[in-house]
Amino acid sequence: MSTTDSARVQPPPERQLPTGLGGRLARRRRAGMTGDGAASDTVADRGIGMLLILPAVALLAIFIIYPLVKAVGYSFLNWDGVGPKTSAGLSNYTALWKNSVERSALEHAGILIVFFAIIPTFLGLVAAALIARIPRKGLVVYRVIYFLPQVLVTVVVAIVWTWLLAPSGGGTVNAIINLFGFHVHTAWLGDFSTAMISLGLIAVWLDFGLCFVLFLSGVQRISPSLYEAARVDGASLFDEFFRITVPMLRREIGVALTITTVASLQSFTLIYAATNGGPGNATIVPGLLVYRDAFQLGAVGSASAIGVALALLTFIFTVVIRMLLEPPGNRRRMRLRLRPRRA
Amino acid sequence: MFTRTERYGTLFILLAAAAITLYPIVALISAALESVKANVNSINFWHSLSLSSFKYAWNAGDFSQYMVNTAIMTIGVLVISAIVATVAAYAIVHLRPFGSRLLFFVCVIGFMLPVEVLITPWYYELRSMNLLNGYWALILPQAAQSVAFGIFWMRSAFMAVPESLVEAATLDGASRWHMFRFVLVPSVKPALKTMSALVFLWTWNAFLLPLVVESNPNRYTVTIGLSTFQGAHFANYGALGAGAVLAALPVVLVYLISQRSFISGMFAGSTVG
Amino acid sequence: MASITLNAVSKTYSNDVQAVDDVSLDIADGELMVLVGPSGCGKTTLMRMISGLERVTAGQIKIGDRDVTMAAPKERDVAMVFQNYALYPHMTVAENIGFPLRLRGVGKREIATKVAAATEILGLSQSESRRPPELSGGQRQRVAMGRAIVREPSVFLMDEPLSNLDAKLRVEMRSEILNIQRRVGVATVYVTHDQTEAMTMGDRVAVLEAGRLLQCDVPQTIYDEPANVTVAAFIGSPAMNLFEGTLGADGTLRIGEETLTLEPATLPSGLRGAGEHPVIFGVRPEDLRVAGEGDSFITGTVELVEALGSDLLVHMDTSARRAQLPEFGGDDELPPEAEVSGRGRFVARLEPRAGVRIGDTLRLTPDPARTHFFDPASGQKTR
Numbered sequence: 001m002s003t004t005d006s007a008r009v010q011p012p013p014e015r016q017l018p019t020g021l022g023g024r025l026a027r028r029r030r031a032g033m034t035g036d037g038a039a040s041d042t043v044a045d046r047g048i049g050m051l052l053i054l055p056a057v058a059l060l061a062i063f064i065i066y067p068l069v070k071a072v073g074y075s076f077l078n079w080d081g082v083g084p085k086t087s088a089g090l091s092n093y094t095a096l097w098k099n100s101v102e103r104s105a106l107e108h109a110g111i112l113i114v115f116f117a118i119i120p121t122f123l124g125l126v127a128a129a130l131i132a133r134i135p136r137k138g139l140v141v142y143r144v145i146y147f148l149p150q151v152l153v154t155v156v157v158a159i160v161w162t163w164l165l166a167p168s169g170g171g172t173v174n175a176i177i178n179l180f181g182f183h184v185h186t187a188w189l190g191d192f193s194t195a196m197i198s199l200g201l202i203a204v205w206l207d208f209g210l211c212f213v214l215f216l217s218g219v220q221r222i223s224p225s226l227y228e229a230a231r232v233d234g235a236s237l238f239d240e241f242f243r244i245t246v247p248m249l250r251r252e253i254g255v256a257l258t259i260t261t262v263a264s265l266q267s268f269t270l271i272y273a274a275t276n277g278g279p280g281n282a283t284i285v286p287g288l289l290v291y292r293d294a295f296q297l298g299a300v301g302s303a304s305a306i307g308v309a310l311a312l313l314t315f316i317f318t319v320v321i322r323m324l325l326e327p328p329g330n331r332r333r334m335r336l337r338l339r340p341r342r343a
Numbered sequence: 344m345f346t347r348t349e350r351y352g353t354l355f356i357l358l359a360a361a362a363i364t365l366y367p368i369v370a371l372i373s374a375a376l377e378s379v380k381a382n383v384n385s386i387n388f389w390h391s392l393s394l395s396s397f398k399y400a401w402n403a404g405d406f407s408q409y410m411v412n413t414a415i416m417t418i419g420v421l422v423i424s425a426i427v428a429t430v431a432a433y434a435i436v437h438l439r440p441f442g443s444r445l446l447f448f449v450c451v452i453g454f455m456l457p458v459e460v461l462i463t464p465w466y467y468e469l470r471s472m473n474l475l476n477g478y479w480a481l482i483l484p485q486a487a488q489s490v491a492f493g494i495f496w497m498r499s500a501f502m503a504v505p506e507s508l509v510e511a512a513t514l515d516g517a518s519r520w521h522m523f524r525f526v527l528v529p530s531v532k533p534a535l536k537t538m539s540a541l542v543f544l545w546t547w548n549a550f551l552l553p554l555v556v557e558s559n560p561n562r563y564t565v566t567i568g569l570s571t572f573q574g575a576h577f578a579n580y581g582a583l584g585a586g587a588v589l590a591a592l593p594v595v596l597v598y599l600i601s602q603r604s605f606i607s608g609m610f611a612g613s614t615v616g
Numbered sequence: 617m618a619s620i621t622l623n624a625v626s627k628t629y630s631n632d633v634q635a636v637d638d639v640s641l642d643i644a645d646g647e648l649m650v651l652v653g654p655s656g657c658g659k660t661t662l663m664r665m666i667s668g669l670e671r672v673t674a675g676q677i678k679i680g681d682r683d684v685t686m687a688a689p690k691e692r693d694v695a696m697v698f699q700n701y702a703l704y705p706h707m708t709v710a711e712n713i714g715f716p717l718r719l720r721g722v723g724k725r726e727i728a729t730k731v732a733a734a735t736e737i738l739g740l741s742q743s744e745s746r747r748p749p750e751l752s753g754g755q756r757q758r759v760a761m762g763r764a765i766v767r768e769p770s771v772f773l774m775d776e777p778l779s780n781l782d783a784k785l786r787v788e789m790r791s792e793i794l795n796i797q798r799r800v801g802v803a804t805v806y807v808t809h810d811q812t813e814a815m816t817m818g819d820r821v822a823v824l825e826a827g828r829l830l831q832c833d834v835p836q837t838i839y840d841e842p843a844n845v846t847v848a849a850f851i852g853s854p855a856m857n858l859f860e861g862t863l864g865a866d867g868t869l870r871i872g873e874e875t876l877t878l879e880p881a882t883l884p885s886g887l888r889g890a891g892e893h894p895v896i897f898g899v900r901p902e903d904l905r906v907a908g909e910g911d912s913f914i915t916g917t918v919e920l921v922e923a924l925g926s927d928l929l930v931h932m933d934t935s936a937r938r939a940q941l942p943e944f945g946g947d948d949e950l951p952p953e954a955e956v957s958g959r960g961r962f963v964a965r966l967e968p969r970a971g972v973r974i975g976d977t978l979r980l981t982p983d984p985a986r987t988h989f990f991d992p993a994s995g996q997k998t999r
Binding site for chain 2: 042045046047048049050052053055056057059060062063064065066067068070071074081127130131139142143144145146147148149150151152153154155156157159160161163164166168169170171172205208209210212213214255259262265266268269272273286287290291294295300303304306307308310311314315318
């Protein structure tokens with residue numbers, strides 16, 4: 001082996017990496033030097049450590065790992081919850097696209113992603129971009145207001161929106177529209193053709209503020225001189241948006257999309273309280289099907305299959321969004337971050 | 344510089360967004376202040392300013408019981424998850440027990456798993472443990488998910504404590520306990536606060552879990568109670584509104600007090616992994 | 617209070633990096649020992665081994681008569697000042713300083729007395745109830761010192777304590793630290809990469825490179841009699857001129873196309889009358905002067921003149937070959953002159969009014985009593 005080779009494999013750590021606060025720790029970690037740090041009793045440390053993580057391990061084993069394994073197991077069974085269990089093979093999974101209810105639940109989940117995630121992100125971006133052009137102080141109050149829907153108990157949101165979307169009555173959406181000379185009397189949540197879109201509007205109301213707040217804080221980091229320079233160069237509003245605002249907010253967009261997509265896949269509470277999947281199955285979603293199958297129809301196997309599918313979708317979306325929005329150079333680091341660094 | 348139109352345009356966007364956000368909330372509050380006897384089923388802004396609906400919801404509507412139940416659940420989950428997660432995260436970072444890597448991985452998974460996939464096994468598990476319809480059925484599964492998040496969250500907090508601080512304390516003669524109590528815990532306090540705020544929100548808002556494991560109305564949480572109440576009082580906006588305000592109030596108050604850590608925590612905590 | 621004895625101490629990391637290699641060193645009670653060397657030389661690791669924060673791979677460490685090689689940090693009775701001070705951000709100045717005492721179960725009243733005494737010495741009495749984030753860099757530095765002295769430890773360790781301060785404050789704190797160290801009279805190990813600090817503060821200076829102890833002596837001896845070419849190159853600013861050459865039996869030194877005739881009596885005994893020798897010849901900039909009549913000289917063209925007011929630094933281009941030396945860590949730690957004086961350049965510190973200009977042809981002669989010869993193979997000084 002040549003000397004240059006070994007030098008590359010084992011760099012003298014202090015020489016190559018930055019000094020300074022935190023640098024030493026990171027340096028020693030990267031150089032594989034932890035574990036031989038302090039001359040203290042590591043064995044005793046580990047023993048005490050095991051003892052201290054024991055409650056967490058027990059809780060997670062009993063209420064996360066074991067149920068997860070069980071859920072996967074159930075998903076291959078025909079079981080009504082009381083009687084004997086029989087193998088179902090993959091039928092609970094194939095039903096996801098063969099059965100019309102399951103299929104429409106998945107379709108609705110897709111529609112909801114548009115309303116929960118894509119529309120609020122887009123609106124939030126546009127609004128933030130317009131604000132960004134003018135430096136402004138005192139946004140704290142606005143921030144507090146916009147974020148408010150996120151901390152409202154979901155059932156409360158459902159209740160107030162069933163009021164607002166009622167066919168008639170003071171203060172309803174219809175009443176506001178009719179102020180402009182229309183005569184609308186749609187039962188928004190009760191009509192097959194409008195129920196899904198109406199739920200979508202609630203979702204937009206819920207998540208717009210979250211996106212806006214996130215993008216506002218991001219946009220305030222963009223130097224105004226960037227916009228001024230662009231304007232001097234003759235950039236249009238459109239250019240400013242796609243060339244400056246969107247690229248600079250890449251990270252925030254990723255965060256917003258992740259949060260809102262996960263929220264849309266797990267929108268059980270809102271829909272249970274607002275429409276309970278109705279009218280008919282017009283607003284059925286996977287979460288509702290899980291609840292119905294498992295606790296009302298005695299189809300534990302199919303409920304579990306839907307649950308597992310939902311979990312997989314959550315993971316896939318999270319990962320895909322991150323892949324799309326991380327700058328290419330960071331992708332490797334992103335993968336590594338999933339694994340805990342040696343602590 | 345900026346034109347007048349641009350300036351007012353910005354203000355308009357800000358105000359319009361605020362108005363749209365606040366409109367349903369204002370509608371809710373004004374309905375809640377409706378007299379319960381009025382029995383209205385429409386939103387009449389500031390029609391009357393009566394607290395009778397609150398009295399009704401609190402007493403006749405059993406919200407007093409629901410609130411107590413939810414408080415017990417929330418405090419139980421908060422205490423358990425804060426202690427268990429802090430201690431475990433400390434151990435992972437500073438004592439390096441065997442299996443900490445696996446534990447951390449399980450935490451990331453556990454936090455991202457939707458309740459929907461766990462709810463069915465939870466039900467049968469709790470049934471076999473004879474815990475259904477009791478407080479532990481509410482607390483334990485929720486605490487497990489909160490611990491999963493908490494370990495993830497607190498681990499990064501412990502890792503952010505400068506190593507030289509730990510070394511300084513070591514040389515100053517600190518034992519493990521002193522180190523934990525006097526150096527590390529004070530250093531991770533802000534993270535602990537944020538974690539508690541988020542766990543509080545998630546637990547107070549929990550719905551599917553109490554819906555499935557509690558069939559005894561005396562153990563309903565406020566979310567389930569409100570949902571039941573909605574079925575019975577859909578035509579009485581005053582009563583329903585008052586119940587909804589009661590249900591929402593605690594979280595909103597906590598939010599208003601600690602909004603900064605709430606918002607940043609939500610963003611940071613929701614993109615685990 | 618105690619001495620420190622390092623006995624053939626080595627540190628090998630799990631990835632086979634040899635950070636400290638067979639270092640033996642005695643630090644007397646009350647002595648201030650500076651460990652100096654380029655970044656990555658192992659000085660910090662060595663100090664951390666004394667503190668117990670780093671485990672010893674081989675060798676023995678004694679504090680006083682006690683073998684502490686395997687002892688836990690808190691059993692060693694050492695106090696350390698960290699590069700970033702490592703103050704507890706949630707504690708006030710008084711609480712920070714009193715913390716080690718509190719951990720030892722000292723009574724509240726005694727802690728208060730001792731903390732008051734320490735803050736008095738350090739000029740921190742006014743800021744006792746403030747917290748670290750509200751303090752200036754110099755004040756934080758003092759708090760860190762306070763926390764170290766309040767315990768009255770047997771050993772003081774300081775890890776680049778001044779590197780986070782600005783230049784002016786650094787000079788101030790240098791004397792302040794010295795004062796405090798003299799006052800408490802405790803064996804102190806002081807790590808720095810700054811040779812000025814090393815020279816001005818150390819009772820003795822230990823120069824390390826690549827984990828090995830190159831030389832340990834009082835500062836003037838390190839400067840005047842560098843034991844090997846690395847020390848010669850590292851200590852002194854601008855650096856010593858070091859050139860490859862051949863020394864003949866008659867005292868003729870050839871470096872490049874230049875020839876210097878040296879009086880055999882001034883040569884190290886090992887080189888006298890022993891035929892042709894390859895050598896590394898070294899002479900400090902201040903030991904060169906403009907050659908007079910009859911002097912043997914090196915000639916070259918003046919490339920750069922730096923007027924410092926008190927002296928004139930003259931960079932002269934010659935045909936000589938600069939000695940190949942190990943690279944020192946980060947560029948920031950090399951004396952800036954090292955970069956200017958490229959290959960084949962002599963740097964001379966001349967009188968301010970020597971009247972030298974760029975482009976001049978200059979003849980320089982070394983002070984014969986102050987030349988250095990090193991063995992090109994081992995780098996060691998030839999005696």
